[in-house]
Amino acid sequence: xTTGNGVAVRADQVSRHYEMGSAxxxxxxxxxxxxxxxxxxxxxxxxxxxKSTLLNLMAGLDRPTGGAIFANGRNLSELSSLELARYRSxxxxxxxxxxxxxxxxxxxxxxxxPLRLAEVDRAERAPRVKEALExxxxxxxTGHRPSEMSGGExxxxxxxxxxxxxxxxxxxxxxxxxxxxxxGETIMLLxxxxxxxxxxxxxxxxxxxxxxxxxxxxxxxxxxxxxLSDGVKS
Amino acid sequence: MKAGDLGELALRNLREAVLRNSxxxxxxxxxxxxxxxxxxxxxxxxxxxxxxxxxxxxxxxxLVMPRRNIENVRRASAxxxxxxxxxxxxxxxxxxKFLHLVNVVEVxxxxxxPTEIRFEGKPFSTIVAGVxxxxxxxxxxxxxxxxxxxxxxxxxxxxxxxxxxxxTEQASTLIGKDVVLRYMERQAIPTASGTDDVPKAGTNTSAxxxxxxxxxxxxxxxxGIIETEPAAGFGGFGSGRLLIPLEVAxxxxxxxxxxxxxxxxxxxxxxxxxxxxxxxxxxxxxxxxETTIKNMGYGTFSLLDATRNLRLFxxxxxxxxxxxxxxxxAVATLGIINTLxxxxxxxxxxxxxxxxxxxxxxxxxxxxxxxxxxxxxxGGILGVGFGWFIGKALTWGTNIYLxxxxxxxxxxxxxxxxxxxxxxxFAVGVSLAAGLxxxxxxxxxxxxxxxxxx
Numbered sequence: 001x002t003t004g005n006g007v008a009v010r011a012d013q014v015s016r017h018y019e020m021g022s023a024x025x026x027x028x029x030x031x032x033x034x035x036x037x038x039x040x041x042x043x044x045x046x047x048x049x050x051k052s053t054l055l056n057l058m059a060g061l062d063r064p065t066g067g068a069i070f071a072n073g074r075n076l077s078e079l080s081s082l083e084l085a086r087y088r089s090x091x092x093x094x095x096x097x098x099x100x101x102x103x104x105x106x107x108x109x110x111x112x113x114p115l116r117l118a119e120v121d122r123a124e125r126a127p128r129v130k131e132a133l134e135x136x137x138x139x140x141x142t143g144h145r146p147s148e149m150s151g152g153e154x155x156x157x158x159x160x161x162x163x164x165x166x167x168x169x170x171x172x173x174x175x176x177x178x179x180x181x182x183x184g185e186t187i188m189l190l191x192x193x194x195x196x197x198x199x200x201x202x203x204x205x206x207x208x209x210x211x212x213x214x215x216x217x218x219x220x221x222x223x224x225x226x227x228l229s230d231g232v233k234s
Numbered sequence: 235m236k237a238g239d240l241g242e243l244a245l246r247n248l249r250e251a252v253l254r255n256s257x258x259x260x261x262x263x264x265x266x267x268x269x270x271x272x273x274x275x276x277x278x279x280x281x282x283x284x285x286x287x288x289x290x291x292x293x294x295x296x297l298v299m300p301r302r303n304i305e306n307v308r309r310a311s312a313x314x315x316x317x318x319x320x321x322x323x324x325x326x327x328x329x330x331k332f333l334h335l336v337n338v339v340e341v342x343x344x345x346x347x348p349t350e351i352r353f354e355g356k357p358f359s360t361i362v363a364g365v366x367x368x369x370x371x372x373x374x375x376x377x378x379x380x381x382x383x384x385x386x387x388x389x390x391x392x393x394x395x396x397x398x399x400x401x402t403e404q405a406s407t408l409i410g411k412d413v414v415l416r417y418m419e420r421q422a423i424p425t426a427s428g429t430d431d432v433p434k435a436g437t438n439t440s441a442x443x444x445x446x447x448x449x450x451x452x453x454x455x456x457x458g459i460i461e462t463e464p465a466a467g468f469g470g471f472g473s474g475r476l477l478i479p480l481e482v483a484x485x486x487x488x489x490x491x492x493x494x495x496x497x498x499x500x501x502x503x504x505x506x507x508x509x510x511x512x513x514x515x516x517x518x519x520x521x522x523x524e525t526t527i528k529n530m531g532y533g534t535f536s537l538l539d540a541t542r543n544l545r546l547f548x549x550x551x552x553x554x555x556x557x558x559x560x561x562x563x564a565v566a567t568l569g570i571i572n573t574l575x576x577x578x579x580x581x582x583x584x585x586x587x588x589x590x591x592x593x594x595x596x597x598x599x600x601x602x603x604x605x606x607x608x609x610x611x612x613g614g615i616l617g618v619g620f621g622w623f624i625g626k627a628l629t630w631g632t633n634i635y636l637x638x639x640x641x642x643x644x645x646x647x648x649x650x651x652x653x654x655x656x657x658x659x660f661a662v663g664v665s666l667a668a669g670l671x672x673x674x675x676x677x678x679x680x681x682x683x684x685x686x687x688x
């Protein structure tokens with residue numbers, strides 16, 4: 001699942017511009033970046049720096065207006081809508097700041113949802129849901145709805161949902177943004193554990209430098225849509 | 235997404251907004267009920283008319299006459315001589331041939347004669363008509379007071395209400411009483427060869443020996459009184475006031491109005507009929523039977539064109555009813571569109587999540603389609619039920635009115651299986667069409683924008 005030579009995702013002069021009337025907003029502006037397989041990369045930046053936009057482009061949720069993103073050996077810009085959906089379903093796992101669990105579904109049903117979308121056989125689903133929930137230590141809460149769980153539990157549930165299709169890339173957009181520091185740390189430890197145990201490539205958007213410095217292997221700083229710095233931690 | 239998962243998710247979504255979706259489904263149901271009610275009324279009235287007309291004997295019978303009778307109507311007698319020579323006789327052989335034609339169920343002669351009856355010593359002039367036993371199931375006898383003849387040979391009579399009122403003020407008291415029928419019996423005058431064939435009523439002796447007329451009497455028991463004037467073919471016992479079994483009427487050998495003309499015109503040694511009524515299994519089989527009989531050299535008459543016009547009328551009638559019925563369904567369609575568009579707004583974020591998790595545009599589109607289809611399906615089933623209920627209520631109300639008017643009850647409503655299936659399929663189809671725009675709009679949602687939506 002690499003773009004070659006151990007590269008999981010490569011952004012090549014990628015841009016994402018929005019037209020707002022006569023003005024052009026350069027959310028991401030000609031960024032070139034390589035993320036290696038198994039790396040834990042933190043995209044660091046203040047609000048409006050373009051980090052979430054870049055994450056969405058790499059996750060296949062959005063298309064660049066310039067440049068190209070290569071993942072899984074393919075240029076995402078050239079994929080059809082259906083192929084891009086399959087990429088999101090089979091290669092990518094997503095975790096959001098606001099958890100984005102479906103409130104009317106139980107924990108088990110929420111985690112099963114990506115398996116339904118990926119057309120995984122029913123018989124195979126239950127063990128995979130169980131495995132994902134065990135990994136985030138929520139296997140005793142299967143029948144609970146999101147409203148019956150704490151923020152940390154909801155984020156762990158979202159993490160289980162992101163892992164259930166066994167993706168190779170995990171994109172996390174401010175995963176601790178809605179959590180207190182202690183709970184946030186639990187989530188970060190969990191992400192680190194997943195990276196180390198599963199060898200998964202993780203790209204995390206955050207504006208908290210201490211968190212990035214503590215858990216990420218590499219910090220990519222952005223400002224005004226441009227790459228500010230790209231540093232591998234010693 | 236697999237069909238099973240799609241169905242489960244759609245049902246779950248529908249359950250979430252149960253009140254709104256139920257009201258939308260109810261809207262579809264009202265639309266379908268309106269359509270079903272209108273069409274069922276059309277079908278019911280058509281069936282009622284067809285059944286009544288079919289039973290009346292006007293549309294499932296062909297009147298057969300010797301061609302000369304028809305020709306004589308059209309031409310001067312002088313020019314008809316050629317046809318007379320060629321026309322086959324309408325005798326027992328011809329009757330047997332007609333009976334063996336495909337889809338012919340009955341062939342009988344017309345027996346109808348004016349005469350006098352005596353009731354409680356008083357004379358009354360009237361017209362007697364022979365009624366075939368097959369008329370027992372005739373719709374014209376649905377509202378009979380009393381009963382139909384106990385057997386085809388019973389000395390019994392059914393009195394038409396106008397005659398009954400002449401006989402007594404309390405018409406219903408007539409049942410069980412006797413009436414004396416006075417009539418003129420034809421008796422053949424023996425020929426030189428010594429034969430003295432006695433023709434049955436409805437036939438003409440054409441032996442050339444002529445006949446004498448002898449007054450007779452027959453006591454008949456009144457078993458029924460009928461409000462309407464039953465008809466069974468043209469020139470049949472329509473306008474008859476005293477109806478008696480056809481076999482009894484034939485056995486009377488009563489003189490009929492055309493006897494003198496036929497006696498003068500007699501050319502054959504065989505007994506012939508003035509006319510025969512050929513009854514088919516159904517009105518739709520009249521055309522080939524009539525053509526066959528015509529080809530056999532006989533004159534025929536039927537109301538084929540009238541049945542065609544009747545079908546045309548009901549086709550247009552049904553079409554108009556369907557259009558009016560569909561108006562409510564059109565309103566319901568707008569309801570579905572509104573509900574689904576509202577659902578898109580409410581579930582914008584959910585659509586974004588689904589797409590982020592790997593749902594293709596197609597999956598989102600299908601999800602909304604299935605939701606629309608399910609509402610259509612339930613609305614259709616419910617609507618057919620409502621429509622059926624409306625029909626029952628309409629029939630009930632109509633029959634109360636008919637009862638008050640002293641008319642027999644009628645089924646003015648019919649919900650055939652094709653209408654049930656068609657209405658449900660139509661409801662689903664219309665709902666899917668209504669879901670087309672919302673579904674494609676939902677499918678086109680940008681996942682990033684949808685996820686930002688609060």
